[in-house]
Amino acid sequence: MLKTSGQFVLSKRMLKTFVPYLQAMENIQHITLATAPFPSIEYVMCIKLCETYRVDLKEKFIKQSNRNRYHIAGPNGLQTLIVPLEHRQLFDTKTHLLKIDYSERWQNQHWRSLTTAYNRSPFFEFYADEIKKTIMHRFEFLSDFNNATLQFICKHFKLPLPIESEIQISQLMDLRFVSSAKNNLQTTKIELKPYLQIVKSKYDFISNLSILDLLFNIGPHSLKD
Secondary structure (H helix, E strand, O other): OEEOOOOOEEOHHHHHHHHHHHOOHHHOOEEEEEOOOOOEHHHHHHHHHOOEEEEEOOOEOOOOOOOOEEEEEEOOEEEEEEOOEOHHHOOOOEHHHOEEOOOOOHHHHHHHHHHHHHOOOOOHHHHHHHHHHHHHOOOOEHHHHHHHHHHHHHHHHOOOOOOOOOOOHHHOEEOHHHHOOOOOOOOOOOOOOOOOOHHHHOOOOOOOOEHHHHHHHHOOOOOOO
């Protein structure tokens, strides 16, 4: 087993899967990604660098992964926000069938955390209403919530939406592992440059957070070459 600096444990078998993609990220063209809410900067950079991509909603759900969580720079450093799921469905279930659990007041907690973390950031007020509306909407399925967040990101960063054709995974570069961490671990060699974060005055720069961190701090033009 190998423990990375992000404290995510990789087995030798997982490393054999990752290495070919770590060595070829500059050549990605057509890729498959897993679903993710307000995905990481690395995830969005994969979209920016490829020609076309699809999101695999029929894979078996991987628990404790970024398929239902995202990470922000909170007042005490790295903070993880989780979309809770109905527990009886988590075993051996395809992602598109998973329902969100509303027995917890997670929507209020997410919005309160985002407001606390970013209400002083330069671009927060420009997107606050739209993001709050997305978070507070009562989506039945995780895939619908994640898709709404992806559409928001694509809209404001001027990125293409995923293709919907049923292309076989084997015909595309499989980058679903980008969502397989349960923290902000980077899994590719895509260069993620540091930028000014509101929290940096108190903490060191925190890399590969939700794309919301980049949007709130730098704005929608931050992905331009």
